């Protein structure tokens with residue numbers, strides 16, 4: 001059976017627990033960013049751009065067999081790393097689970113600064129948009 | 142060690158476990174303790190509303206408030222204090238001119254010239270009034286190194302041009318523009334000139350009479366003073382001819398329902414209770430600046446600019462955006478294969494504050510076909526040691542990202 005949202009969050013927390021300092025954390029994040037599966041160019045439309053980000057961030061979603069599948073990309077690699085984690089946690093889950101998700105891992109791994117309103121990297125907007133997609137799909141369902 | 146640093150208490154702190162290196166002075170400068178002290182003293186001793194009370198505190202607050210106006214007049218060599226209008230900042234001053242001068246003197250088919258180097262604050266207010274009036278915005282192009290194309294500027298001039306609005310110094314890339322020539326050429330066709338001095342006043346001395354400039358707008362917070370205060374200087378005949386801006390208290394002489402007569406300059410443009418405390422503290426920042434002289438500041442910052450430019454070029458793939466021969470101490474740069482946002486984020490981990498992004502100058506970014514830059518902007522309290530630490534951190538950051 002696929003892991004649920006909290007199980008995935010817990011494994012991320014465990015992975016980050018191995019790092020000694022911020023450089024290791026960020027190196028890992030950068031690595032995740034570089035490895036994020038590329039988003040189809042056709043999906044990088046203005047409609048899919050998340051507003052309020054300093055770097056361009058695109059997000060698209062599709063609904064398959066009761067699960068929401070997210071694809072995303074960014075011009076900046078750290079944001080891409082953060083996106084990669086969000087996708088790992090929220091993609092391929094049901095709309096209900098996504099809507100109810102409490103993303104505690106961000107705080108636990110010491111990345112909450114990126115979720116703060118004051119940061120213009122759009123992570124907060126990204127989470128909101130992911131939940132919006134989930135809501136839209138749940139209504140369709 | 143730089144002896145001015147101790148005047149700026151904020152500089153003495155750790156950020157992310159590292160000593161703070163503040164290289165975001167073009168966004169806002171730090172405040173000397175003399176300014177902070179005046180702010181505190183005002184609220185502890187003098188706080189009152191001005192120009193109305195018949196009591197000791199009101200008198201004291203009014204005198205200090207008006208004294209700042211006098212200091213500003215001296216600072217830019219304004220012929221009178223009435224021509225110094227307090228605003229909320231550069232943006233506030235530009236909007237004031239757009240909504241009063243623009244409303245009264247720009248008509249259908251007229252033109253307003255701006256440059257490709259402008260901050261959004263010196264673009265959008267003109268677009269708004271141009272749209273309302275059916276006027277056109279013309280743009281002075283910028284060369285590859287970030288210098289205004291003066292031949293193109295001259296060819297844009299004609300009798301339909303009512304106003305030329307350009308910055309003295311570009312916030313995004315540091316270019317110092319030839320405003321003397323811009324002003325005299327514009328005057329030759331009867332156009333007025335507004336200079337956005339936001340980025341220049343802290344670094345270059347300005348004499349409004351010698352320049353013969355029609356309007357000058359700037360912000361206290363980029364001049365080692367408080368946020369929320371700015372200045373609009375204007376020629377008296379223009380300010381008198383302009384309709385009032387906002388209505389309210391202070392700006393009126395007499396109000397009745399039959400009609401209202403407006404107050405004289407500068408109060409005609411200062412509706413409502415102003416930012417008294419910050420205006421008074423702004424006076425202290427001018428005193429501080431005068432105690433140093435622009436010459437001293439200029440020498441120190443010129444040194445920092447050439448040192449930083451030289452050291453930054455040690456980094457593989459680093460390109461400086463904006464290499465005008467005349468620049469203030471601002472270095473905008475890009476590093477091949479990296480995004481400015483990543484650089485800024487990781488430098489922050491080293492306690493280093495720079496600005497990344499489009500710097501509210503998107504048309505300029507479009508001109509260079511880039512998404513943004515990393516910008517390090519220096520003030521006289523910065524040091525070569527800080528630049529060394531910055532370059533070393535930057536090298537590590539690039540290694541992480543590549």
Ligand SMILES: Cc1ncc(COP(=O)(O)O)c(C=O)c1O
Nearest residue numbers: 230231232260262308312339360
């Ligand atoms: C050239 C220039 N013009 C205008 C402004 C706007 O100044 P303020 O936000 O203080 O009104 C700035 C500030 O960044 C600037 O650099």
